[in-house]
Amino acid sequence: MYSAIMNTDTSERLVEATRALLWERGYVGTSPKAVLRAAGAGQGSMYHHFAGKRDLALAAIRRSAEELGAAAEAVLGGEGPAYDRIEAYLLRERDVLRGCPVGRLTMDPEVIADPELRAPVEEVLDRVRGRLAEVIRAGLDRGELSGPLDPEEIAATVVATVQGGYVLARATGSPTPFDSAVRGLLALLAPRATTTASA
Amino acid sequence: MYSAIMNTDTSERLVEATRALLWERGYVGTSPKAVLRAAGAGQGSMYHHFAGKRDLALAAIRRSAEELGAAAEAVLGGEGPAYDRIEAYLLRERDVLRGCPVGRLTMDPEVIADPELRAPVEEVLDRVRGRLAEVIRAGLDRGELSGPLDPEEIAATVVATVQGGYVLARATGSPTPFDSAVRGLLALLAPRATTTASA
């Protein structure tokens, strides 16, 4: 395809269908047959555009990772104070009960065992973590955040809280524990009486 | 089995093999055949002791949940200060790269869709969260923890950080981000200069 325009074509529909199924059922739980049914295509179409299940999943995972990275950058790249940007990241619109389309894949042994499939997952999660660390570091420098905190560690805590929040929400069948976890973290991050350790 | 003694029997081996496979591959990724191979049993044995895959998984999930609850209670039930007990919970021995044998199941659509399979997962996660909330509430009452914090929220944050830490660790193939997330959370929980909001 040298003409990149015009794409509600079959290839496109196959990738989108795969993304949805990967999100819901993971790699092991997603069959080519199910993808074809969802995309409204036949066997031949899929094997014409992709080498097989793995190749199709690779395209889908790459796109999901890209999308997640863009969404994170959209809320973290702003101009406000560090706390506000972290808050925006934590409170951004999410389909909590569906879980994270990227984080979910880490529980798939076949994804984790395959370096190429795992790479987009690792990269985007690292990137978000790094971006959060920058925001936190800037916040500490400007005195917007209190205490002797390691930016990399806090960034990991923030991402982990979100990823773990999905787990709690799915376990209970309700978004409530996700929201609780996020509010708890925000309370811990909230600038206290700025008496730092200088007392 | 009215004589509860004597159990390295087949039934026992089947449950243990199922627990291990469920942990590694999840419900959809675990086949009866793989369980039988791991347990060194034949088809007949399994269908004699259990009604089928689902029934076997139910037994395995219940046991894993029980074990997790006991491990959590062991570190949280101590006598020390709240911070120390939370720290003990966060730092307890874990096979980080294998993920959480219980939390992992929340990503399995067939487990989540089946109320009986989901119940042990929900219950134990709720129980740990409740137990942590008690510890935190006591810590706040005794002034061991600072600030206007909601015990239920902080408890959710603590459990979420652990569950999400597994995700980050598996994504990178290293336990490091799990440890970072935990240390970040401990730094946030650490009693500051106890100047609370009374200034």
Add this chain to the structure above:
DNA sequence: GTCTATAGTCGGATAGAC
């Protein structure tokens, strides 16, 4: 490019001998 037909393997479960 897309379709149907076909192949070989595995998944989950049953039947019946021992």
Add this chain to the structure above:
DNA sequence: GTCTATCCGACTATAGAC
């Protein structure tokens, strides 16, 4: 209680017609 034999459908892929 445990075993082997067997069933049927699903999974992943290939072949070849259109």
